[in-house]
Amino acid sequence: MYYCGIDVAKRGHVVSVIDDTGKVLNHGVPISNDRIGFQQLADLLEPYRGGIRIGLEATGHYWLALYDYLCHLEYDLSVINPLQVKAFRKMDIRKRKTDRLDSVAISEFMRFANPGSTPADLPVIIQLKELTRFRFHLVQQIGDCKRKIISILDRVFPEYEQLFSNVFLVSSRQLLHHAVTADEFAAFDLNELAQILHTASRHRLGIDKAREIHLKASQSVGVSFLTDAIHTEIQCLLQLIELLEQQRSQVDAKVEQLMNSIPHHIITIPGIGQVTGAMLLAEIGNINRFPALEQLVAYAGIDASVFKTGQFEGDETHMSKRGSHYLRYALWQAATASLLHNPELKQYYDKKRAEGKQHGVAMGAVCHKLLSRIFVIMKEQRPYVTH
Secondary structure (H helix, E strand, C coil), X not given: CEEEEEECCCCEEEEEEEECCCCXXXXXXXXECCHHHHHXXXXXXXXXXXXXXXXXXXXXXXXXXXXXXXXHCCCEEEEECXXXXXXXXXXXXXXXXXXXXXXXHHHHXXXXXCCCCCCCCHHHHHHHHXXXXXXXXXXXXXXXXXXXXXXXXXXXXXXXXXHCCCCCCHHHHHHHHHCCCHHHHHHCCHHHHHHHHHHHCXXXXXXXXXXXXXXXXXXXCCCCCCHHHHHHHHHHHHHHHHHXXXXXXHHHHHHHHHHCXXXXXXXXXXXXXXXXXHHHHHHHXXXXXXXXXXXXXXXXXXXXXXXXXXXXXXXXXXXXXXXXXXXXXXXXXXXXXXXXXXXXXXXXXXXXXXXXXXXXXXXXXXXXXXXXXXXXXXXXXXXCCCC
């Protein structure tokens, strides 16, 4: 059996091959990060075909093209977390570090640790990570636009926010296309205002809501001289929100398509839908990276941080918030939805609140319990069963 280690970098990679006794057969061969270099790698590996395992570090995004190329050549691959190799390298008492030595260390790691082959669905998981992270930023942009609109309305018609349960309901958005300031709404024809509301709300709102808006507007002291500038800002922001929401829907459709192409059981847990489930799968990746639940909890950053010095130990604990903030975000979203769709977790949340825990602390506990369930179904590759 032979073991190949590839030290990945931006401009080029370094390759070493050892046999099952640890003898170095190819020591630190440099290859360029292009087709010529990849062909050189294929030629180097060909004599060992059928009896070689290849390990490459997941360094940034620079390993992706190499991984894709070697997959097409049907080699047995393991994508390795650089932290694992770093810990393994510490056993070398001489503390030397070069790209050539790193590639040999990766080969030795493959020989001693014998990590499992990277799952065949990794390309789909990487696509899900790309899309869900992109979606996360779309959602952030939508939120920023909405906060800007609220800030604008607070200056020109501060009472407007009280008129709707959500300023961004369809009926409210339609109104903001016609008027923005309190003076404009006060001057609006009452019947026309009622008709806009009636159509936009699918006949749920009408003359009564129009009168309420008129009354609030006539009593408001919003700034009126900003009208022209505010109109431009509001229209641009509303159009941007609509565009971003359309893009979010496109992403959601593609995420659902990818999720349907791979086996998984994560959405069998009540409260976890396709998009949130996709983000959880993508951020966790290969569950075998985490031998124990505690390691996954730490990676998500929902483990407790404790303040202790000398004889003093703080009596309050908080999430450490280390690790993947994308995973933590997805987990929090799933936990929030679980309060509506998972009676068992809702009961657990209520129990924590009854014990005097604040909302954030109780939600942290729900996140921990939810993550433990995700860990089990991913490890055992089975659907979630309600107890």
